[in-house]
Amino acid sequence: ETGVTQTPRHLVMGMTNKKSLKCEQHLGHNAMYWYKQSAKKPLELMFVYNFKEQTENNSVPSRFSPECPNSSHLFLHLHTLQPEDSALYLCASSPPSGGYNEQFFGPGTRLTVL
């Protein structure tokens, strides 16, 4: 248990569905991250939020829409996804520091797009 929770743990959706992934941390961290993990590929950073402000968008398609209402919660809204978007989506958070940060990961949401 890292203190970062993600729901749902598994999600199956059609290409026309709209769904949301949720991430929550009560570790007092100020930065939150979304990553995509596909088989045989390195972990891909998607978005970074720092004190609720988006500081990084790693050229992610607009069918993925993040939302960070406060420093403890992060959402990833999904719309009109493609089968190649099937992957494990990981949320992470990190504390403020002088530049030496470990990231705390949630267990991930296994997404399957049919």
Next chain:
Amino acid sequence: SQQGEEDPQALSIQEGENATMNCSYKTSINNLQWYRQNSGRGLVHLILIRSNEREKHSGRLRVTLDTSKKSSSLLITASRAADTASYFCATDARTGANSKLTFGKGITLSVRP
């Protein structure tokens, strides 16, 4: 572009043996971190080594960093079946603010009982 690249891609050892995993990277870093991931789960932070450090220990883990060769190694001593997992190195090139980690593809370690 991929920063950390682990070697080997897969490693199978007997319980009690030591496991050595290597990571190479391309650009200057602020720190390098190793993470473990059990199948289908999130990543767990193992150890962080700063760019001005050469070696660090944590329990059965030993990490080295050679900035001149842009490489790091993770040694797990006296391995256990529970060490079976994927291991990732991640480089952080930023100073200040929050980290932006670049991960490698990972090494699959199997420890046979």
